[in-house]
Amino acid sequence: MSLLPVADALARLLGRASTLQRQEMVGLHEATGRVLASDVSARLTHPAFDNSAMDGYALRHADIEQIGSELTVIGQSAAGHGFSGSVGPGQAVRIFTGAPVPPGADTVLIQEDADVIAEGRIRTTFAVARGRHIRPKGQDFVLGDSVLRAGESLDFGRLTVAAGMNHAELPVLCRPKIAILATGDELRSPGSMPGPDQIIASNTYGVAALARDNGAEIIDLGIVGDNSDAISHAVGRAVSAKADILVTLGGASVGDHDLVQATLLACGMTLDFWRIAMRPGKPLMVGTLGAMHVLGLPGNPVSSLVCSLLFLEPLTRHLAGLRPRDRFADAILATPLAANDKRQDYIRATLSIDEKGRLLAGPFSRQDSSMMQVFAKADCLIVRPPQAPAIDAGAPCEVMILRPASGRS
Known part of the structure; x- marks a missing residue:
């Protein structure tokens, strides 16, 4: 099976997704960042008098x-x-x-x-x-004016006018439910003592944080070992909870101990694709199980986070009715980079501002996908297209922003 380009993979993923239509009423203090499910009209005139x-x-x-x-x-x-x-x-x-x-x-x-x-x-x-x-009376709005529109994201300005229109609650789209399942005999929960052949399961927390930041409600399915019955039972829990997305961490490839894909197929999943032309994160699995989207993320922490940024974030925002988040920007390379191969590369780098006010991207020397510390220190990912030639310091490059640039170079 050939590797699928990143842009094609994202288009196929989002092409199967529709904005959720479930809605609920929430109080104004709980409405920040939520998406309006219907128009909101003024219940009074403001000002009510000259x-x-x-x-x-x-x-x-x-x-x-x-x-x-x-x-x-x-x-x-x-x-x-x-x-x-x-x-x-x-x-x-x-x-x-x-x-x-x-x-x-x-x-x-x-x-x-x-x-x-x-x-x-x-x-x-x-x-x-x-x-x-x-x-003058009614200068801001009058009784019955439709001021806020369905599909708008509620920020501090829109919440202020909603309160001014005499609404204590607002109709909003429900948050997408994302069930996260970590798999692997080697995994132990943070705070426990891992055995000689075990490691601490860390991916769940970063993936969950990113999903929450994009409007999701998290269902933590915990950790299950490399056992088809245990994986199948956890998948059933996600279905019963009516999760909109099931995210699995690890075990999505086709090795002897990679049971997630086979188990999901046995549960009725329709597999769309599972190999992406990217580094890190090649063994990404995408499919559907009934109405539930399935994303099988790689087990290595950095691969898992990069795939979450590229695929889980856009999917979550699409389901939530939120506008796509544009993380991409133009920058200048601080050090040379070698030629790239057939996979699109996402290189962890620091970000600063040079004396001309330009973004300056400095790649880390080590890029192993298991190195969480490097990712935690990174401000951006330098995007290297497939077959990109070697480039020198000072050359323009595209970056994916993780956090704002700090200080000057």
Whole structure:
């Protein structure tokens, strides 16, 4: 079987996926980052009344057409405590920001533009236009206005206007459920003491964190050994939980101890593809089991994380109704790189900013896919296309951003 190019693999994966239509109501504090399931309309008009944008005096413009006009202050209007009367000729009401503009007044003169000449008397010192410093009723939105649209992701601005429209809860798309299963006789949980031939299972935590960051709900299926019955039982748990994606870690190839693919096929999985022209991460398995997507990630930690970035993140965001996350950017290479072979390479590198303000990518000298520490220190992955020729330091390159560049070179 020939190796599938990364772009083709991603297109095939997303081509089988549709945005989830399940929805739920959540409170505003729980709605950050969620995607609206339907339009949201205003339940009231805002502002509900003409109000002052500044501290000053509410008055009739006809009374202050000349600088030096004098008026009698007949009361005050504060936020939450409006003036109960009306403003007549030669009168003014002391007003504060957000307070209702009393009937009869059509302009606000800010306090800096008035001199207090006696108790209850002011004189204007500046000419102001009619209607100045008044926020009219309904300036922001009116009852029934459809302000937020289905498919929008809820951020701090949209949540603010949702609250202002008098919504305590919002209809949002349900988070995709991602079940994660680690397989292998050699694996032990973090915090335990591994035996002489065992290692600590680390992949689950990085993959889960990335999935949560992209709007997913995680179902941790734990660790199972290299046993078809145990794997089959765990897959059944994912199906029963109605997971949208089953992610398996390790055992997806076709070696004597790689039982995941064969077991999933026995469970009814339709295999789409499982070998990708990439490094690290060649033995990636993609298929479907009923309505559930299946991603079989490699067992090596870095391979698992790179595949998650390239395939699990886009799939999760697609199901969640979130826009694709663009991690790619142009950079300058800090050190030379040798020619590449037939697989697309993802090289761990640091990222800094040079004296010209350009991103500078510095590859690590060691790129073994089992080295978690190097990945943890990496700011980006340098993307090397198949058959790319050798390039020198200073040459342009494409990078996949993991975290922002820190400092200058």
